[in-house]
Amino acid sequence: MPNVISVVSGKGGVGKTTFAINLAAALNEFGHNNLLIDADVSNPNMLLMLQIPHVPLTLQDVIRDKVDIEHAIRVHHTGLRIVPTSHAFDNKLDLSKLGEAIETLPETIILDSPPGIDDANIRSILDLSDRVIVVTNPEIPAVTAAAKIIKLAKNLKKTNIGVVLNRIRDDQFELIKDEVEIMCETPIIGTIPEDPAVRRAGFDTLPVVHHSPLAPSTVQYMRLAARLLGKEYSPPKYLSIKRLLAKVRK
Ligand SMILES: Nc1ncnc2c1ncn2[C@@H]1O[C@H](COP(=O)(O)OP(=O)(O)OP(=O)(O)O)[C@@H](O)[C@H]1O
Numbered sequence: 521m522p523n524v525i526s527v528v529s530g531k532g533g534v535g536k537t538t539f540a541i542n543l544a545a546a547l548n549e550f551g552h553n554n555l556l557i558d559a560d561v562s563n564p565n566m567l568l569m570l571q572i573p574h575v576p577l578t579l580q581d582v583i584r585d586k587v588d589i590e591h592a593i594r595v596h597h598t599g600l601r602i603v604p605t606s607h608a609f610d611n612k613l614d615l616s617k618l619g620e621a622i623e624t625l626p627e628t629i630i631l632d633s634p635p636g637i638d639d640a641n642i643r644s645i646l647d648l649s650d651r652v653i654v655v656t657n658p659e660i661p662a663v664t665a666a667a668k669i670i671k672l673a674k675n676l677k678k679t680n681i682g683v684v685l686n687r688i689r690d691d692q693f694e695l696i697k698d699e700v701e702i703m704c705e706t707p708i709i710g711t712i713p714e715d716p717a718v719r720r721a722g723f724d725t726l727p728v729v730h731h732s733p734l735a736p737s738t739v740q741y742m743r744l745a746a747r748l749l750g751k752e753y754s755p756p757k758y759l760s761i762k763r764l765l766a767k768v769r770k
């Protein structure tokens with residue numbers, strides 16, 4: 521298991537932060553310790569998405585004032601461990617020192633990142649990564665942006681790159697898996713359906729993995745976490761019974 525996993529996209533709004541939070545939650549379900557870092561310093565929203573009210577120390581304090589990162593870790597009631605970033609208007613935080621700040625941490629680090637490919641911070645994030653997960657939606661603008669950030673990661677000599685196809689609707693208006701793989705020249709390591717449970721969980725400021733353990737998206741987050749850990753995972757049995765009943769009733 522690599523130590524630093526970055527979650528990047530190219531295009532904004534494809535589901536990076538949702539993915540980072542749920543991957544962390546799914547890894548926890550397998551008993552795998554991890555730490556989420558909100559490295560989207562231009563528009564941090566992890567605090568809002570998990571409704572963490574007051575944070576005395578943030579990534580800003582760690583990077584600027586060399587506060588030990590251990591002191592900035594917040595433990596959410598779901599067990600997620602997070603280093604938050606302050607929402608205060610501040611787009612000058614330079615992440616080139618992030619590597620130094622995290623180098624002594626023993627656990628897997630999951631870095632949520634800003635969208636875009638031109639930012640120096642994106643390069644710093646990619647540079648630090650042992651594994652790069654590129655989240656995209658099955659639509660041309662998102663996939664072309666994903667292909668660009670993949671190229672950037674490859675230029676930085678990153679080899680452990682995988683695509684996660686998020687918000688799949690299975691209709692005729694979207695790209696299929698094979699097309700995305702060809703456009704990105706990179707394997708797809710996970711697929712997550714469009715799932716109202718994700719938005720419901722978001723409304724309740726919880727990861728869907730905790731909010732709706734039987735939701736189709738949760739099953740896919742768990743599958744991917746198992747894959748990354750090299751572990752077996754079979755979805756809960758009553759899930760297939762639920763699907764069978766739905767078919768019989770049709
Ligand atoms: N599988 C899914 N099914 C339904 N809605 C989803 C799914 N994944 C993400 N969303 C929704 O998509 C919206 C954007 O998600 P999110 O904020 O995680 O994207 P992002 O890539 O981090 O955005 P940004 O680039 O602005 O940081 C949220 O409202 C989230 O609930």
Ligand SMILES: [Mg+2]
Binds near residue numbers: 536560565632633
């Ligand atoms: Mg985000």
